[in-house]
Amino acid sequence: MKFLVITDAHLIQQDGKKVAYAPYVKEMDLWMRHVDEVTFICPDTIKGTLLAQAFQRQDFKQIGLRRLEFHTFWIALISILTVPYQFFVLCFAFAKADHIHLRCPGNLALLASIAQILFPSKKKTAKYAGNFDPNAAQPIAYRWQKRILSNTFLTKNIDILAYGKWPDQSENVMSFFTATYRRNQITALSIRDWNGPFKSVFVGAMGANKRPLEILEIIKSLTKDGIDISIDYYGDGPLKNEMAVKIDEYNLHDKVRLHGNVDNSIVTEAYKNAHFSFLLSKSEGWPKAVAEAMFWGCVPVASAVSCVPWMLGCTNKQLQREEA
Structure with a gap:
């Protein structure tokens, strides 16, 4: 199986190994045990420190994309100009993948949520690691990706793993929690x-x-x-x-x-x-x-x-x- 992961989490090289945020790595190590090929689409550079841990498996591919940010005018302008290219990269990777796994919420995850609409037959999962409360005050990008992924007309063949049990959810949404210890x-x-x-x-x-x-x-x-x-x-x-x-x-x-x-x-x-x-x-x-x-x-x-x-x-x- 060709497993494709789209995430806003940084994945960088450190001491000759591919590393990322430690709790995220621990979880992805479990997913990666059950597939043949893995590709990550995510930011590959970071400013500042990172509580990093190396992946157990190092033979995966990585497609680095610029982090989409909008906190200043010039950074927002650059991000907007790169959106068409990033959308093309996502669609090309989606076409080759057997299973698409979205790590939400995030700006890249929002773009991927839109791109996946074009691939209704692909098997997909989305891990929504943020607050899935429908009444919570959240950035508009977060609200959009929740609505797109939950919409059974726009999004087909997906399981959304959401923390907590919330009322009036679509059949796409599965209540979920993360095990901490064995x-x-x-x-x-x-x-x-x-x-x-x-x-x-x-x-x-x-x-x-x-x-x-x-x-x-x-x-x-x-x-x-x-x-x-x-x-x-x-x-x-x-x-x-x-x-x-x-x-x-x-x-x-x-x-x-x-x-x-x-x-x-x-x-x-x-x-x-x-x-x-x-x-x-x-x-x-x-x-x-x-x-x-x-x-x-x-x-x-x-x-x-x-x-x-x-x-x-x-x-x-x-x-x-x-x-x-």
Whole structure:
């Protein structure tokens, strides 16, 4: 089988190997075990750092395309001018593929969603890693690709893997979640002392979407109220330096620790020993930080976005009572 993957995720060369964002690589390694030939269409350069991991399989092909971005006038103009070429590349690759796999959401994924309409007989899957809530406020590009792929008239022969179970979805949409651990990794839970002091963790990118600064304010407030709680931050990103400044300003060095990106085994041990895991994201798909925390008996404190209420077993009535 010739398996074609279209994604906005960067795939680059590092130390002589093809690498990409680590959690994405782990998932794609599973898909790639079951096919003969693999081709990726995706950006092949990146500015800044990448939490990278090498693919287990290195014999795949890669077609590099410019990342379609629209945050400034000139970058938007360049992106618009490259759209016809990228559309042609996609159609040419679609014609040769046996199975087309779209990784959504993203601008390249939107273009691929439009191109796939021309190939109704091709077997297709789409992994929608973002928020599939039909009522969520999202960029127009995200809303368009959800509507195109969900439309059974425009899109044929596809399974859309969407996080969470949402009402009034088309037959194209399949409720889905990502497994985090294997059965043989299940161990007895650590016994925690719920009389304090309390340990908490944050696992994720230090960016505005994850709201690490707001979590710091919570820790500051709880400490001020006499609650003995500490937090360990695991992850890197643009807000890390500002976090360090705030920790100095609040004199919370003994309560807040910034670890940056660390090996997954270290994060696992942190979950095992923590009482709480904080994740106050503005938007999510399937937040592994919530699933992993629960797996190790760590209580998640999370914002009610995307499928998080579904993950935690909350009903709409429960959420309405909490909001009231």
